[in-house]
Amino acid sequence: xxxxxxxxxxxxVGVTGNMSYHLWADGDEIxxxxxxxxxxxxxxxxxxxxxxxxxxxxxxxxxxxxxxDVNEVLYAMGVEELxxxxxxxxxxxxxxxxxxxxxxxxxxxxxxxxxxxxxLYTIPQWTIGDRDYILDRFEELTGGxxxxxxxxxxxxxxxxxxxxxxxxxxxxxxxxxxxxDYDRLMFENAIIVKRTKGIGIIxxxxxxxxxxxxxxxxxxxxxxxxxxxxxxxxxDKLDFDVPVVGDGDIFSRIMQRRLEFDESIKIIEQVLEMxxxxxxxxxxxxxxxxxxxxxxxxxxxESSKGEFGYYIVSNGEEKPYRIHVRGPSYTHxxxxxQEKIVGMRIADVAPFLFSLDVCPPDIER
Amino acid sequence: MAIIIKILEYILIAFGVxxxxxxxxxxxxxxxxxxxxxxxxxxxxxxxxxxxxFGKRNEASHGVMFDLGPVIALTGILTSLMFLPLGSSTPxxxxxxxxxxxxxxxxxxxxxxxxxxxxxxxxxxxxGIARGLTMMLGYELVLxxxxxxxxxxYDTASFYKLxxxxxxxxxxxxxxxxxxAFAGLIALQGMMGLQPFDVxxxxxxxxxxxxxxxxxxxxxxxxxxxxxxxxVETGIIAxxxxxxxxxxxxxxxxxxxxxxxxxxxAIFPRFRIGQAVKFYWKYPLIIGLLGFLVLxxxx
Numbered sequence: 001x002x003x004x005x006x007x008x009x010x011x012x013v014g015v016t017g018n019m020s021y022h023l024w025a026d027g028d029e030i031x032x033x034x035x036x037x038x039x040x041x042x043x044x045x046x047x048x049x050x051x052x053x054x055x056x057x058x059x060x061x062x063x064x065x066x067x068x069d070v071n072e073v074l075y076a077m078g079v080e081e082l083x084x085x086x087x088x089x090x091x092x093x094x095x096x097x098x099x100x101x102x103x104x105x106x107x108x109x110x111x112x113x114x115x116x117x118x119x120l121y122t123i124p125q126w127t128i129g130d131r132d133y134i135l136d137r138f139e140e141l142t143g144g145x146x147x148x149x150x151x152x153x154x155x156x157x158x159x160x161x162x163x164x165x166x167x168x169x170x171x172x173x174x175x176x177x178x179x180x181d182y183d184r185l186m187f188e189n190a191i192i193v194k195r196t197k198g199i200g201i202i203x204x205x206x207x208x209x210x211x212x213x214x215x216x217x218x219x220x221x222x223x224x225x226x227x228x229x230x231x232x233x234x235x236d237k238l239d240f241d242v243p244v245v246g247d248g249d250i251f252s253r254i255m256q257r258r259l260e261f262d263e264s265i266k267i268i269e270q271v272l273e274m275x276x277x278x279x280x281x282x283x284x285x286x287x288x289x290x291x292x293x294x295x296x297x298x299x300x301x302e303s304s305k306g307e308f309g310y311y312i313v314s315n316g317e318e319k320p321y322r323i324h325v326r327g328p329s330y331t332h333x334x335x336x337x338q339e340k341i342v343g344m345r346i347a348d349v350a351p352f353l354f355s356l357d358v359c360p361p362d363i364e365r
Numbered sequence: 366m367a368i369i370i371k372i373l374e375y376i377l378i379a380f381g382v383x384x385x386x387x388x389x390x391x392x393x394x395x396x397x398x399x400x401x402x403x404x405x406x407x408x409x410x411x412x413x414x415x416x417x418x419f420g421k422r423n424e425a426s427h428g429v430m431f432d433l434g435p436v437i438a439l440t441g442i443l444t445s446l447m448f449l450p451l452g453s454s455t456p457x458x459x460x461x462x463x464x465x466x467x468x469x470x471x472x473x474x475x476x477x478x479x480x481x482x483x484x485x486x487x488x489x490x491x492x493g494i495a496r497g498l499t500m501m502l503g504y505e506l507v508l509x510x511x512x513x514x515x516x517x518x519y520d521t522a523s524f525y526k527l528x529x530x531x532x533x534x535x536x537x538x539x540x541x542x543x544x545x546a547f548a549g550l551i552a553l554q555g556m557m558g559l560q561p562f563d564v565x566x567x568x569x570x571x572x573x574x575x576x577x578x579x580x581x582x583x584x585x586x587x588x589x590x591x592x593x594x595x596x597v598e599t600g601i602i603a604x605x606x607x608x609x610x611x612x613x614x615x616x617x618x619x620x621x622x623x624x625x626x627x628x629x630x631a632i633f634p635r636f637r638i639g640q641a642v643k644f645y646w647k648y649p650l651i652i653g654l655l656g657f658l659v660l661x662x663x664x
Contacts, residue, residue, distance in 0.1 A: 004488060006492075007488075012572055028638075115634065116569060118569075118634040118635065119560055119561070119563060119567065119569065120560070120633065120634035120635075121401070121560075121631075122401045122631050122632060125401035125403055126401065126402055129402050185632060189633075191561055191635075192634050194636075194640065195634065195635075195636070195637060195640075345637060345639075346492060346570060346571070347567070347570050347637045351569075
């Protein structure tokens, strides 16, 4: 039997970045798919072995473009754990603030992708525009918009500027107001519901077996969140819910992010209120001669895409011996996508891939 | 001599309609941009685009049929234009039964496009063509069902007579035949290939479908085709339901219809192809058939 063969990517709006999917279809039904990665491979893990500990700080954010802070915080947490540094409480609160703001901006990116894949082109324009308000706050705090290079081992590079808290609160208020429009146009849109309900279902057991994490896992009905289950930073002091939608289809995954968006705003508001005074960075050794004590450590946290982990090995030298990055996209974008896409219609390919929230650079780290 | 003047007149009209269609498109882009919180390009951007495309060389071709596809598409729509009364003016060709010919000619353009794009053998184009021809089964039926009550009521199959007989403002067909008009409006959305019925181009799914292999002058021809199609398609609904009137009124009516279509497109995602055809065969068709009731009550 000869199948109809076609490609989504690497230059295609139907894919979340520089990645390619090779598809075989019988009529309108997908029979087989092979992912093709390598368009972004820069060998981050290997490059990190050739740089001093502190020089890796500007490199790690490149591993996930839409949400770079996750990598910075993880790297810092790993190095701190190896070298016995404990960042001040204020620094930890600032890190949570940065992580949650990055999460919001990643979710806005996600809404843009998901709505665009379904043909609703107004939402991408709105959300990417509104994301810029978050980037404005980032620029004010860190000096950078997309990549921040703000979190370093020992704390954060700068303290909050004057009046920053109130401006973040203003941005949050604006986003809350905009969510009403998003709801009406996207999340309650009858055609979106019709297009996405019951399509691309990832069952509970399958998700567990495949190692699906994050919002995708919660969308499949399993309540698991690293922020709750395995506290890091100051998440144990914050009050927030972990919503679980539970149907496992494309619509559930989109709605899961929508519900988590509210929770992230809640966390940011609490952080702004509870943030204590104090120093923002610990005293660090001379960065060029800094030898992190030998040992190995695995640190993990909850990103907007799923569980992100860093395995860091030090042999007591100026440079890391080995760093392994465990991103969620490898599982979601390759194994799960390849298996679950079989039997789907051609029209559902892009919404399905976008619903998984794949970030190709973290597959090819 | 008279025939030469008529031909010259038609060329002038075709040229004007193309410019008008391009400006409509440009304003449409501007309006969409404003809905999306953007500034958008200037209203004459589409004219610049076409001029630019015609200034380009065509290096790539996939065979004679590939080159002829856009020509057939443009010819099809230009021929349709001959049958369309622009307001109260007499169309170039008018006879009893020309509505059928007009509807028949409307299919020529997509078929030309299908022949051309099919020769390109790009899988995205092939899927787009398959979708386009399937989609036609949906909206053509609804469009026809919405026009037939008018033909029965006025006892004519001449589009020009149909427009002339309905008169001006309060006597618009829209008021008695509002159900048919509504069905026609939904069919218009599909004819124009805009959301929720933009399954043919669907950038995220099939990378702009049939147009994917076209560039340069051929793309310019296709844009011209699209521009004229905007006027012809809105013109059919405007003529059938929104009364007759001068050229100015015709422009105003077609523009208003175009705006409705553009605004609906800005707030809807796209159906899957199966859902789109099913939708047409369900609600608009039922509404269109209910339009016949009006006819029987009125007569």
